[in-house]
Amino acid sequence: MVFCTSIHCMDGRIQEPIRDYLKNNHRIKYVDTITEPGPCRILSDNNEKSLIESVLARIEISVNRHKSRLIAVSGHYDCAGNPCGEKEQKEQIDKSVEYLKMLYPELEIIGLWIDDKWKVGATPCGCPGQAHRPAPT
Numbered sequence: 001m002v003f004c005t006s007i008h009c010m011d012g013r014i015q016e017p018i019r020d021y022l023k024n025n026h027r028i029k030y031v032d033t034i035t036e037p038g039p040c041r042i043l044s045d046n047n048e049k050s051l052i053e054s055v056l057a058r059i060e061i062s063v064n065r066h067k068s069r070l071i072a073v074s075g076h077y078d079c080a081g082n083p084c085g086e087k088e089q090k091e092q093i094d095k096s097v098e099y100l101k102m103l104y105p106e107l108e109i110i111g112l113w114i115d116d117k118w119k120v121g122a123t124p125c126g127c128p129g130q131a132h133r134p135a136p137t
């Protein structure tokens with residue numbers, strides 16, 4: 001695997017930690033990066049259609065042109081774009097992972113949390129049976 005896709009916050013403090021984590025833990029050479037402020041909130045709320053479409057259009061490029069087989073979605077400590085607590089953000093990450101699994105069942109989808117030391121870790125994800133809102137049309 002050479003390329004992966006990471007959907008993460010625009011926050012400058014998390015860019016290198018996420019790239020390093022994916023390169024070191026998933027044998028990735030290049031991390032295609034899709035940034036929005038608090039993207040796990042955007043994907044889990046499923047309200048801002050134009051933003052979601054924009055994210056999905058960028059995923060398509062990474063998956064179709066770069067043959068990415070792994071999509072990571074993350075949240076982080078002290079997020080200005082998504083100022084809610086760790087527990088709530090992790091729920092949003094779980095929901096976002098479920099949503100992306102539904103859209104890309106053939107790909108590996110992972111959730112990541114970046115803590116107050118800017119350390120990246122996998123979130124325990126995949127709540128089977130948990131209903132997710134339908135994809136935007």
Ligand SMILES: [Zn+2]
Pocket residue numbers: 009010011037038076078079080081082
């Ligand atoms: Zn943020």
